[in-house]
Amino acid sequence: MSGFSADWLGLRAGADGRARNAALAARLAGHFAERTGGLRIVDLGAGSGNNMAATAPLLGPAQHWVLADADAGLLARARARAPRGATVELQLTDLACGVGALLRPAPDLVTASAFFDLCGAAWIERFADALAVSGAALYTVLSYDGREVWEPAFAGDAAALSAFHADQRRDKGLGPAMGPDAHDHLARCLAARGYRVEEGPSDWALEAPRDAALIAALAEGSAAAVRPALGRAAGDWWTVRKGAARVVIGHKDLLALPPG
Ligand SMILES: C[S@@+](CC[C@H](N)C(=O)[O-])C[C@H]1O[C@@H](n2cnc3c(N)ncnc32)[C@H](O)[C@@H]1O
Helix, strand or coil, X not given: CCCCCHHHHHHHHHHHHHHCCHHHHHHXXXXXXXXXXXXXXXXXCCCCCHHXXXXXXXXXXXXXXXEEECCHHHHHHHHCCCCCCCEEEEEECCHHHCCCHHHCCCCCEEEEECCHHHCEHHHHHHHHHHHHHHCCEEXXXXXXXXXXXXXXXXXXXXXXXXXXXXXXXXXXXXXXXXXXXXXXXXXXXXXXXXXEEXXXXXXXXXXXXXXXXXXXXXXXXXXXHHHHHHHHHHHHHHHHHHCCCEEEEEEEEEEEECCC
């Protein structure tokens, strides 16, 4: 029901893992390193568990994960990937209804991957309010920031990117999506609530042949949005894009620690 297939999430997992910002990951690990008790972690838009799999090794041994998503099939896959020694709780929920119930009892950490760019401005503001009330830290990775470089370049690249960004801003159920602007809005909202915000790049650096399937899937994923903008050049664009040798897709990671 979410429109994110397990195949797509599986295809991007390797690139996501390579792209995660290492300095922020180390800061997260350091923040919780002294903790003696267990950690309660809420993963928003958890999908098939990619974020849990990549984040769990940064945290201590006693972890309880609350995986929230609207797609029961993806959550079932995530359950099968529970980190060794961790407990996992599935919350099948439409996050359009807010996160309040997920943050009671208050978690130590809220996390998300490739999620906040789907959210609208008002949803992000309500989320920041709820997070501040809970006092939890936030670690969110791989928010799309709008930068793209495709090699070889194509004459219609600028028009294609602009059409893709317009499509990114469609309402996906959480208000008109902020797409490339979501990360900065989230950072501002958290800073305004007293959070100490650190950010860093987590760009995908894709290369054929290693990432050829992901490159082709990216081209395919934006084709419907881009074709009307390119008109008769759309066919050539499609041929060049799906066979690209190198692609950089800009993402950002963010760690926000609560006041005090
Ligand atoms: C791009 S996927 C990322 C999945 C996972 N975090 C990862 O990195 O592989 C976005 C996820 O958000 C979930 N999602 C989108 N809108 C949602 C909503 N309104 N309520 C709950 N989950 C939602 C989708 O089902 C999907 O699993």
